[in-house]
Amino acid sequence: MxxxxxxxxxxxxxxxxxxxxxxxxxxxxxxxxxxxxxxxxxxxxxxxxxxxxxxxxxxxxxxxxxxxxxxxxxxxxxxxxxxxxxxxxxxxxxxxxxxxxxxxxxxxxxxxxxxxxxxxxxxxxxxxxxxxxxxxxxxxxxxxxxxxxxxxxxxxxxxxxxxxxxxxxxxxxxxxxxxxxxxxxxxxxxxxxxxxxxxxxxxxxxxxIAISKPPEKIVQRAYIVFEEQKSGLVKYLLQHTPYKSVLIFCSRKQNVKSLVRNLKQYGFSAEEMHSDLLQSQRENIINGFTSGRITILVATDILSRGIDIDTIDLVINYDVPRDGEDYVHRIGRTARAEADGVAITLVGEKEQNSFNAIEKLIGTTVEKATLPQMLGQGPEYKPARQKNNNGKYRKFYKRR
Missing domain, CATH: 3.40.50.300 (P-loop containing nucleotide triphosphate hydrolases)
Structure with missing residues (x-):
């Protein structure tokens, strides 16, 4: 809706x-x-x-x-x-x-x-x-x-x-x-x-409202990264993970556009899906993705619900979703029709609290994978210490 x-x-x-x-x-x-x-x-x-x-x-x-x-x-x-x-x-x-x-x-x-x-x-x-x-x-x-x-x-x-x-x-x-x-x-x-x-x-x-749980057959994995490591990690994952069809979710349209540009520079054939596109453009892209002509699709949460494609075997969360319901819907795009699927989430420094909250919500501790050596070391996963207890909300009031 x-x-x-x-x-x-x-x-x-x-x-x-x-x-x-x-x-x-x-x-x-x-x-x-x-x-x-x-x-x-x-x-x-x-x-x-x-x-x-x-x-x-x-x-x-x-x-x-x-x-x-x-x-x-x-x-x-x-x-x-x-x-x-x-x-x-x-x-x-x-x-x-x-x-x-x-x-x-x-x-x-x-x-x-x-x-x-x-x-x-x-x-x-x-x-x-x-x-x-x-x-x-x-x-x-x-x-x-x-x-x-x-x-x-x-x-x-x-x-x-x-x-x-x-x-x-x-x-x-x-x-x-x-x-x-x-x-x-x-x-x-x-x-x-x-x-x-x-x-x-x-x-x-x-x-x-009962929060749904991801299907158990989905293999969930997370990488703890610095923001600047995300694009290189996506490149590595696409090169080293077997797939027929990949759906990559970003939380912002700007990230969708930037990632698609980077993937094309890396030599991948990727398309983008977001609300800036015309309805006819969206339909053409969905048709291409469904038919297999497009194998890598980068999208906002506009595709986290309402898309039912059995061949999606890899979902990558480039950004941590806004909440647990979005996470469940995103990774639920894979492992459909009794097929297996992999869901990988890239957790940036400022996203650790959000991802930790999602883990608690779905009742699962997601495996934290080791970054490829070529990308260097990522930050330590310490969500509890990321809280900004000294943060000040500055927009207190507006003068009338």
Whole structure:
């Protein structure tokens, strides 16, 4: 399903395009329509299924359609500062072509950040993404008004309760208007989550998204690389891996075009597939790939779903996918119709956290292969140490 199907505001569609979103994930397909219709939501959805965009997109659309109130309109509560930063970055990209303001509030910052947060709250940032304790610290100071709140989002609610935030959440909810739309997301649905939902949701739509698993017959392998090693590694893999048909996924159109240029310089016959092509061009390329005339196709996630070609025996992730659902769909293009297949992912330095999250999501530790000697050594695989705990979200608010 294309995002254009949802009839979002034109300015939001610009942000969607700039964020390289093309095809809605299952959680987005199921969650977005009822949110647009004003319904409360309780959704079982894990990190990595696309749920961040599932609630940000319809909420942002509603703000654009009905206008800003000049007060805090959306409150997103999350368990950790890392998640707050991540969601804030998503919001920044999606609202880039709008006047909607957003702010990430989380503990562990210095006094200057607290002052910036206070100023933005007083001016009425449209979207607040916060950890419970930090927001309560502002709330207790008496200058935060929630009278204009329209949306409350609780993300990873089960984790927040496991971390002991039940009282903090209850404290925050008492400060919110009763007439609001509430969206609750949780990876699991234990009794305490159901009790919380019963107390804060009104006639909710219940949605359960189970992440699919890659077929066991797919041989999964990963290389830990520096970004500049990726192109040379693809060349090596194509020279030393037997294949009939290869599908290479890139997360950005620019990477697709650059890689195809490099492969042609290496002497390979490769074609590209992305949204810049005309429909007639896409059809010709798909026909050539299906018939075997084209053996190497480099594409964005536009081909991660809806293509069923039995002869694809090698999938290469040039970039780590955005989430686990994309990873499963990408590598699922191989090993079809009882055939065997190989899926190789190139994990750059800045992609280690994302790949580690995908491994956890699919419940598999993917084999880390040794780089060919000709490429030199790659970085060490230490995803836990890659977290940017000192990262600052700089787009705190926009002046009105």
């Amino acid at each position: 294309q995002f254009s199907t949802f009839n979002f505001h034109p300015n939001l569609m610009e942000g969607i395009g700039a964020s390289n979103y093309e095809i809605a994930t299952p959680v987005q397909q199921q969650v977005i329509p009822p949110i647009l219709n004003g319904r409360d939501i309780i959704a079982s959805a894990q990190t990595g299924t696309g749920k961040t965009a599932a609630f940000l997109l319809p909420v942002i659309n509603q703000l654009l359609e009905k206008g800003s109130s000049g007060q805090v309109s959306v409150l997103v509560i999350v368990p950790t500062r890392e998640l707050a930063i991540q969601i804030a970055q998503h919001a920044e990209g999606l609202t880039y072509f709008t006047d909607i303001s957003s702010l990430a509030i989380y503990g562990g910052n210095d006094g200057q950040n607290f002052t910036s947060e206070k100023k933005a709250l007083q001016m009425g940032a449209d979207i607040i993404i916060c950890t419970p304790g930090r927001f309560i610290a502002h709330l207790n100071m008496g200058y935060v008004s929630m009278k204009g709140l329209r949306f409350l989002v609780l993300d990873e609610a089960d984790r927040m309760l496991d971390m002991g935030f039940q009282d903090d959440i209850n404290r925050i909810i008492t400060a919110l208007p009763a007439n609001r739309q509430t969206l609750l997301f949780s990876a699991t649905m234990p009794p305490k989550i159901k009790n919380l939902a019963k107390n804060i949701l009104k006639d909710p739509v219940e949605i359960n």
